[in-house]
Amino acid sequence: ETGVTQTPRHLVMGMTNKKSLKCEQHLGHNAMYWYKQSAKKPLELMFVYNFKEQTENNSVPSRFSPECPNSSHLFLHLHTLQPEDSALYLCASSQDPQGGSPLHFGNGTRLTVT
């Protein structure tokens, strides 16, 4: 079982669809993150949760809605997305959101919006 598991690995959705990305971490970490990775761009931090409380929303459009029911699970609910939202969405966790503890990433969900 890998440390951070993301499902699905690939997702194709139309602009009017509603879908959700799921992330689960088995590392006992307290902080979880959503990042967006686009070609030739830096990884963009989207949301941060610490002890299942959202501590960061990096000016993300409301068509992305995160949910963190507990410290081990993180969801990203998607609705009425745009083609420019096509990217690799990475979930990560760390022991805490403050210190130098490393981020542990999942393998991502490759999202294509048609």
Next chain:
Amino acid sequence: QQQVKQSPQSLIVQKGGISIINCAYENTAFDYFPWYQQFPGKGPALLIAIRPDVSEKKEGRFTISFNKSAKQFSLHIMDSQPGDSATYFCAARRNYGGATNKLIFGTGTLLAVQP
């Protein structure tokens, strides 16, 4: 001020050669500088990290050189191997004193090590 500039965008090195990737920053409040390695189809993974109180850190074939006055840091991969072929991201952390750990990433360098 929040950017981390990474170069080159891509790099081809012969097996056994030295791979060098450079990063520069402007915000002197950054206090932690990790490098992440990402293989195709995988998420990034922490490779090595340095804090600004040291000028160099070495782990096996991987070395970070840090120049605080120039606000630059670089990753050196000695004796590069085909298995090192991956995308490398530098990053810098701005610690807001108890608030969220904000890592600012570079744009990545695609390294190809030819056999």
